[in-house]
Amino acid sequence: MTVEDLPRWSLDEMAARVAADIADGAVVNLGIGMPTKVADHLLDGREIVLHTENGLLGMGPAPNDGDEDRDLINAGKQPVTLVPGASFFHHADAFAMMRGGHLDVCVLGAFQVSMHGDLANWHTGEPDAIPAVGGAMDLAIGARDTWVMMPLLTREGERKLVPVCDYPLTAPNSVSRVYTDRAVFDITAGGLLVRERVEGLGADDLAHLVGDVVLEEPA
Amino acid sequence: MIDKIVPDLETAVSDVRDGHTVLVGGFGTAGMPFALVDALIEHGARDLTIVSNNAGNGETGLAALLKAGQVRKVVCSFPRQPDSWVFDELYRSGELELELVPQGNLAERLRAAGAGIGAFYSPTAVGTQLAEGRETRRIDGRDYVLEYPIRGDVALIKALRGDRWGNLVYRMTARNFAPVMAMAAETTIVEVHEVVELGALDPEVVVTPGIFVQHVVQVTDPFVDGAA
Numbered sequence: 044m045t046v047e048d049l050p051r052w053s054l055d056e057m058a059a060r061v062a063a064d065i066a067d068g069a070v071v072n073l074g075i076g077m078p079t080k081v082a083d084h085l086l087d088g089r090e091i092v093l094h095t096e097n098g099l100l101g102m103g104p105a106p107n108d109g110d111e112d113r114d115l116i117n118a119g120k121q122p123v124t125l126v127p128g129a130s131f132f133h134h135a136d137a138f139a140m141m142r143g144g145h146l147d148v149c150v151l152g153a154f155q156v157s158m159h160g161d162l163a164n165w166h167t168g169e170p171d172a173i174p175a176v177g178g179a180m181d182l183a184i185g186a187r188d189t190w191v192m193m194p195l196l197t198r199e200g201e202r203k204l205v206p207v208c209d210y211p212l213t214a215p216n217s218v219s220r221v222y223t224d225r226a227v228f229d230i231t232a233g234g235l236l237v238r239e240r241v242e243g244l245g246a247d248d249l250a251h252l253v254g255d256v257v258l259e260e261p262a
Numbered sequence: 263m264i265d266k267i268v269p270d271l272e273t274a275v276s277d278v279r280d281g282h283t284v285l286v287g288g289f290g291t292a293g294m295p296f297a298l299v300d301a302l303i304e305h306g307a308r309d310l311t312i313v314s315n316n317a318g319n320g321e322t323g324l325a326a327l328l329k330a331g332q333v334r335k336v337v338c339s340f341p342r343q344p345d346s347w348v349f350d351e352l353y354r355s356g357e358l359e360l361e362l363v364p365q366g367n368l369a370e371r372l373r374a375a376g377a378g379i380g381a382f383y384s385p386t387a388v389g390t391q392l393a394e395g396r397e398t399r400r401i402d403g404r405d406y407v408l409e410y411p412i413r414g415d416v417a418l419i420k421a422l423r424g425d426r427w428g429n430l431v432y433r434m435t436a437r438n439f440a441p442v443m444a445m446a447a448e449t450t451i452v453e454v455h456e457v458v459e460l461g462a463l464d465p466e467v468v469v470t471p472g473i474f475v476q477h478v479v480q481v482t483d484p485f486v487d488g489a490a
Contacts, residue, residue: 096365097289098435112489113292114436120290131434133441133469134289134315135373138366142385166391173350174362175342181366181386215389 046200046252050243051224059084060239061150061192061222069147070094070140072182075119076152077192092128094146096137096178101129118178138178141185149186151179153193153218155208158256160218160230162191163210176213183214195223195252204228204235206255225252234259266428266478267457271301274451274479278307278416285372285412285443286314286324287419290343293436295420295453297481299323302418308332313372313412315365315439317341317349328352337412339365362392367409369442375411376445376474384409417447421470422486424454425461428475429468433486437469444474453481 052060054077062084065071072094073081082104085091093102095117102117103124111122140146153164165179166172183189193203204221220238221228226249229236234257240249246260268274275298278284284302288294303326310333317336318325325348327333336358341349352358363371364386374382383406387393397408419440421430430452432440444450457480 095435097292098438112434113485114434114489116290116292116435120292131432131437133437134365134369134439135442138369142366171354173342173353174360175340176362176364176392177340178365180364180390180392184385184388185366212390214387 046196049225049248049252050241052241053224054080055083057192057222057224060227061190064220065091065148067091070100070145072096072141072146072149072186074149074151074182078150078152079119081150081192094137094140095123096134096141096182098132098134098137099123099125099129100132101126103129138181138185141181144185144187146186148188148190149182150190150192151182153191153203154210155203155205156191156193156218156221157205157208158230158235159216161208161215162189162213162218163208165213166211168209168211179213183217188219189217190220190222191218192222195225202252202254204253204256225249231259233257237261265426266472266475267426268477268479271297271453271479271481272304274298274453274477275301275305275418277449278302278305280307281309282307282415283311283313283413285414285417285439285447286312287417287438287440287443288323289315289435289438291319291323293420293432293438293440294323295418296323297453298418298420298451298479299327303327303330303332306332309334311335311337313337313368313414315339315368316343317346319343319345321348325349328358333358335359335361337361337363337368339363339368364392368412369439371409371412372439372442372446374409375413376442379411381408381410383407412446414443414447415449417443417450419443419450419452421452421454423456423458423463424452424475424478425458425463425472426478427460428452428470428472428478429463430454430470430472430475431463431467432469441470444470449476450474451477451479453479455483455486456480
């Protein structure tokens with residue numbers, strides 16, 4: 044069986060797993076890219092407040108065509124809407140909410156995550172790349188829980204969950220949980236604890252996919 | 263009598279000098295003071311250091327200022343965007359210096375300048391390239407990196423309404439960096455959609471008190487009226 048034949052979750056299935064782990068009443072920041080999909084799975088009656096670091100708590104879904112407002116955007120500069128109870132604030136307060144430990148969960152995309160929870164998601168390190176960090180470093184250290192959502196392997200089949208990150212770090216020792224298309228992992232002192240595997244993927248298959256990373260299957 | 267209202271954009275930016283550090287509000291195009299930036303291009307001040315979250319979109323606003331060759335250095339968090347080709351080219355050719363600052367540190371360094379803080383320790387960027395060679399300290403078991411304030415000679419910001427004392431309210435996420443930039447600059451210049459009578463702004467909802475503002479110029483924005 045090749046890697047391509049092994050079962051995997053779709054983006055929606057990954058997002059649903061992240062969403063299911065967010066508690067009613069939580070304040071959450073969803074990073075740019077894959078994590079934005081999580082919002083679609085939070086519309087089940089729970090009150091979960093979405094934070095965006097450009098100055099809004101209580102972000103709603105994308106507006107209908109024609110209802111976009113240039114001045115109402117998210118951190119990815121996409122148009123959004125407001126939910127009742129929303130509030131605006133300036134950038135220093137937006138980041139105080141993170142750094143100050145007021146945000147419950149932050150979900151980020153990543154190039155690589157190490158088995159110690161080091162996060163690399165801002166820079167490929169290529170010499171001619173124009174660096175841009177935005178709020179990535181602040182987000183990674185800010186929330187009480189930093190979760191990553193990413194495929195287990197790159198399109199080229201390279202591992203993204205690694206013993207040590209090759210890419211420049213966004214924040215060392217910051218990620219507590221990783222949601223991939225093959226499994227969900229908790230990062231613990233003893234290694235990676237497998238919380239859930241996609242149905243049909245054996246423990247051996249998963250161990251083969253992740254390689255040198257220490258895996259702990261639930262007892 | 264206090265009257266910070268100036269009659270036109272040319273007067274508003276007349277205090278800018280060559281070599282100044284200019285704080286420019288906005289997150290992408292939301293809150294970008296396009297009229298003031300255009301006035302700064304017309305004014306012609308050179309050798310500027312620009313502090314802003316991004317480094318220009320397309321060929322307007324900050325991108326146009328960069329293209330006009332008036333900028334020596336950019337301090338920002340996110341220069342690279344799909345439409346930042348003006349910045350990209352100047353940066354790659356070495357004509358433009360870049361200081362990359364994580365977004366929250368950028369905001370807090372501006373706030374610190376406005377609040378008279380000498381420096382502060384931030385947990386952001388510890389253990390990364392952006393903290394290499396910098397002073398760090400462990401406080402209560404957590405590591406922090408020393409960050410210095412960013413002061414502006416001038417701030418150019420945009421607000422929804424202002425009065426002749428310089429009290430301001432903003433419009434949604436266009437607020438972003440404007441309140442901390444207003445505090446951090448020697449001279450803060452605001453383009454407002456509407457100048458209102460003193461007393462018309464509810465004191466309970468004033469976001470930037472006039473003490474942080476020096477000049478206000480009305481630039482009516484047809485988009486705002488259309489959206490209202």
